Amino acid sequence: MVAGSEHPRRILLIKPSALGDVCRTVPVLASLARAWPEAEIHWLVQDGFVDAVSAHPDLDRVISFPRGRFGRWMRSPAVARELLEWTRRLREADYDLVLDCQGLSRSGFMTRATNAARRVGDRRAREFAWLAYTDRVDTAAAVHEVDRMFKLVEACGADVVRDLRLHVPAGAAASWRSGVGGRLEGVPVTTLASTSRWESKAWPRGHWAELGRRLLDRDDRHLLLLGAPSERDEVEVLRDAIGDSSGRVHCLAGRTTVGEMMAAIEQSDLVVSNDSAALHMAVGLAHRGVASVGLFGPTDPSRVGPYGGHAEVLQAPLPEGRAVNYRDRGIGDSIMRGIAVDAVLERIDHVRGSMASEGSEA
Numbered sequence: 001m002v003a004g005s006e007h008p009r010r011i012l013l014i015k016p017s018a019l020g021d022v023c024r025t026v027p028v029l030a031s032l033a034r035a036w037p038e039a040e041i042h043w044l045v046q047d048g049f050v051d052a053v054s055a056h057p058d059l060d061r062v063i064s065f066p067r068g069r070f071g072r073w074m075r076s077p078a079v080a081r082e083l084l085e086w087t088r089r090l091r092e093a094d095y096d097l098v099l100d101c102q103g104l105s106r107s108g109f110m111t112r113a114t115n116a117a118r119r120v121g122d123r124r125a126r127e128f129a130w131l132a133y134t135d136r137v138d139t140a141a142a143v144h145e146v147d148r149m150f151k152l153v154e155a156c157g158a159d160v161v162r163d164l165r166l167h168v169p170a171g172a173a174a175s176w177r178s179g180v181g182g183r184l185e186g187v188p189v190t191t192l193a194s195t196s197r198w199e200s201k202a203w204p205r206g207h208w209a210e211l212g213r214r215l216l217d218r219d220d221r222h223l224l225l226l227g228a229p230s231e232r233d234e235v236e237v238l239r240d241a242i243g244d245s246s247g248r249v250h251c252l253a254g255r256t257t258v259g260e261m262m263a264a265i266e267q268s269d270l271v272v273s274n275d276s277a278a279l280h281m282a283v284g285l286a287h288r289g290v291a292s293v294g295l296f297g298p299t300d301p302s303r304v305g306p307y308g309g310h311a312e313v314l315q316a317p318l319p320e321g322r323a324v325n326y327r328d329r330g331i332g333d334s335i336m337r338g339i340a341v342d343a344v345l346e347r348i349d350h351v352r353g354s355m356a357s358e359g360s361e362a
Contacts (some may be wrong), residue, residue: 008039008096008118008156012325014110015101016046016065019258020277021145023052023284024307025101027164032099033058037160044110052281055167063090065110087113091320097156098274100129100147108132110116111124120152146307162309166284168266172259180224180250181267187253188221193278195231195253200324200331201275203295203339206239210341212242212249212270214350220248224264226278227253265290270348272337275299283309293344297335312347314339347357 011032015025018103022045032041032131043053044063055063073080090113100111100121109131111119121129123136130136137155150160192212196202212223223242227235235253252264262281265271271282271292282292286309294306296315305313316338318324324331 006096006118008036010037010040010042010093010095010097011061012042012090012093012095012098012116013101014044014098014107015347016044016067016101016107016110017049018277019049019052020280021102021134021167022046022049023277024146024164025033025149026053026056026284027146027160027162028101028153029053029056030163030165031150031153031161032156034161035156040150042095044105045089049258051172051257051262052166053170055169057167057289066192091115099152099156100125100133101152102108103129105129112336118156122148122152131173142198143302144307145304150279162308164284165287166262168262168280168285169259172257173263173266175321176256176260176263176267178227180252180264184222184267188219189224189228189268190215190221191224191265191271191273191278191282193226193271193273195227195275196274196276198326199300200298200326201296202333203274203336207337207339207341207344208238209241211344212238214341214345215295216242216246216248218316220291222248222250224268225251225253226256226261226264227251229254270352272344272348273299275304279306283311286310289355291355293351294349295339295344297338298324298328298331306358310351312351314343314347 013029015022040060041059042063043059044065045053047064047066050062050064070083073083095114095116098111098114098116100107103122103125105127119133120135121133122139123130136157137152139148139151142151153160194208205213223234225239225314233252234264235251238248239251265281266285266288268290271278273279273294275296279292279294282290283306291310293312301313301315316335
C-alpha cells in the first residue's frame, strides 16, 4: 500500500461487461485487496457473467446487474420500481471508494448512485460518465486496456498487482466433470473459440476446419468447440466440416454456463481463439497450465489483446493507406483471411514448447 493513502472500509468495483473485459479486470481486484486487506470488496457485474469472478478469493460479494430485465424499465412500472430499489441498495451499502472501470453512461449512473465519498474513473470516459466521478484520472499514457485500469488503481493510492488468475466456481467445475469433462480425463484437449459477434474479427470457417483436422491428425486429442446459444448452428456446421468420425469433436455452443466454459478451458492444454472472451479466460487460467493463441485482424492486440499468461498473438496484415474499424460490416472476413493455417500451427508449437521448457526448469 502507498504510504499516506486512505483506508477504505468498503470498496465497489464496477465492471459489468463484456465477458472478456470482466476477465481482464481481475488484476484491479487483486491490487485493491493487496492494498487494503481489511476492506470489504464488492464487484458489480452483469448477471450472466457472475461466474467469471464469484469464486475469486479476494472478492467478498458480487452485486448482480440484471441488464436484460432492467433494460425494460421504461416499458414496465414494476421493473422501474425494481431498478429504483436496486439503486437504493447501492446507496445504502455505504461504500467509501468506488472504481468505475467501464466508463460508459450506465456505469457512470451506477457510480453516482452509490453516493460514495470517492468515485474514481477515467477523465476521458464516454457518454458523459466522467460527470459521476470525484476523481477524474488521466489515463492517456496507457496503451493496453489493463494498463488504463491500473491508472485508476494508482490514483486510489494502491500499488499495481499484475495477478490475472481466474478461479472456476466449485459448482461449475463439478457440473463440467459430471458430463463431457469427466469423459476427457487423461486425454489431451484443445479448445477452439471460432465465433465472434463481428464477422470482421472471425477467422474463416474453412481455416478453422483445416486447423481442427490437422490437430486431430497429430495425436489422440479431443477438440472442444465453444460458442453462444445463438451460435450453436454455426458451430455444429464447423464440427461437421472438421469431421467427427472418431467422436473427438465436441460442440459446446449453448450447452455450458460461463462457469462451465471456464472449467472446459481449465481442462485444456491450449485455446485458439478469435478476439473474444475465451482468449482472456485462457490467460486467466494460464496458472492451470493453459496456453493460448489469439487471432486478430482489425482490432489492435496492443490495446485489447492477451495481457500476460502463456499467450501468443497473430495479427493479420492490415490494408495500407486506410484505417479499419471492426464495426464496418463491409470488411467481412477479408482481413482475417490473411492469417494462414500453417502460421497458427507454428504459433501453437512455439507456445507449447515454451510451456514445456518452463515446466522442465521449474
